[in-house]
Amino acid sequence: MQNNVKNKSKISEVLGRLAGQQIFIPIAALLLLAIFNLIMDPSFYTVTLGHNNAGDPVLSGYLITILDYGSELAILAIGMTLVTAATGGQDISVGAAIAISGSVILRVLCGTDSRPDTLQAPIIVAFLISCVVAMLFGAFNGALVAYFKIQPMVATLILFTAGRSIAAWINNNELPIVSDKTFTYFGGFIPGIPIPTPFFIAAACMIVTALVLKFTNLRLYTQAVGINESSSRLNGLNPQFIKFLTFVILGLCVAVAGLIKVSRLSSINYSVIAKDIEMDAILAVALGGNALSGGKFNMTASILGAYVIQFLTTTLYKFNVQSDALSAYKAVVVILLVVLSAPIVREKCSALWKKIKGTHAKEVA
Structure with missing residues (x-):
């Protein structure tokens, strides 16, 4: 009997440690979705080779869809996590910025002819130009936030409003089409490789991000500015530049996501491309257990959160939920995350957990 009580106590301690980890939230959400789909329709996990x-x-299969479309969201989550950590705010213009960067790629590839027979420039050149453009728009947002002290959501509202019109203007309101098959590889499949290319692009971005965070002080400086800007300044940091830099990095992530988006169709729809993706990127950061008010962050949890959001989206589509209603379901998730992250809720949960542990300790004694 005493051994059973001790075993329960050990299990309780293990669960307590896991619950205390930041990555516990996205893992728990992933398990809930996985179990739900397993019960409702086990065929959800079927993967076929065709x-x-x-x-x-x-x-x-549905799992491949999650890997495919979740990857571009994971790329955006990397930049959004840094912006959130440093500024305590979010960039709501990433969808419009993707439209701009994608439009730039098509403009460079097509030139003055919206439907050329051959590419007018190498794909790598078009991508690099889009990176520069996206980073410039990121710098614009960053300057408003860092140097003009405008709240991030308000500052990025400018590009959110005007971005898609700018994207259409770049191509003279035309819908350019790239006929070269190699361009479709970035948003589709490389011949001979059955796994979607966006997954490999996202993996490369994750590796680069991990190396940068490990071998530079970007993580330390970003967290320091987000936790206490005045203190970080007294310690020799430049908070304005750190905030500015995070927006530029997010711009680079936007360019990569833009390449994937326009590569899927070899064209662009200015009003639809990446619609509402900013909400998913912000939700991925929140689901990763990162405080939306800034400070410490867990990049792995944010990336996992991105795939969980795509898991949720795919599940809703699987059960024939209309696309117009998706935002309502995701809003419920946002409400739950905000409530669970509230200090008063965390304090009550912590007190309850201590009470449970105290009860177990008495039983063992």
Whole structure:
């Protein structure tokens, strides 16, 4: 009997440690979604090997869809996490910025002809130009926030409002189409590789981010500015530059996501492309257990949160939820996260957990 009580006590301690980890929230959400789909429809996990129109082998299934579309969201979550940590605010213009960067890529590739027979420039050149443009728009947002002291959501509202019009203006309100098949590889499949290319692009971004955070002081400086800007300044940091830099990095992430987006269709729809993706990126950061008020962050949890958000979106589509209603379901998730992250709720949960542990300790004694 006493051994059973001790075992329960050990399990309780392990669960308490896991619950105390920041990454526990996205893992718990992932498990809930996984169990729900397993109970409702086990075929959700079916993955089949087929062939695309070109005859190349490709994997298909809901899990592959999550890997595919969750990857571009994970890329955005990297930049959004840094912006949130440093500024205590969020960039709501990433969807419009993706439209701009994608429009720039198509403009460079197509030139003055919206439907050229051959590419007018190498794809890498078009991508690098879009990176510069996206980073400039990120710098614009960063300057408003860092140097003009405008609240991030208000500062990025400018580009949120005007971004898609700018994207349409870049291509003279035309819908350019790229006929080169190699361009579709970035948003589709590389011949001979059955896994979607966006997953490999996201993996490369994660590796680069991990190396930067490990071998530079970006993590330390970002967290220091987010926790206490005045204190970080007294310690020799430049808070304005750190905030500015995070927006520029987010701009680079936007350019990568823009490449994937326009590559999927080899064209662009200015009003629809990346619609509401800013909400998903912010929700990924929140689901990762990161405080939306800034400070410490866990990049791994944010990236996992991005895939969980895509898991949720795919699940809702699986059960025939209309696209117009998706935001309502995600809003419920936001409310739950905000409530659970509230200090008073955390204090009550902590007190309850201590009470449970105290009860177990008495039983053991």
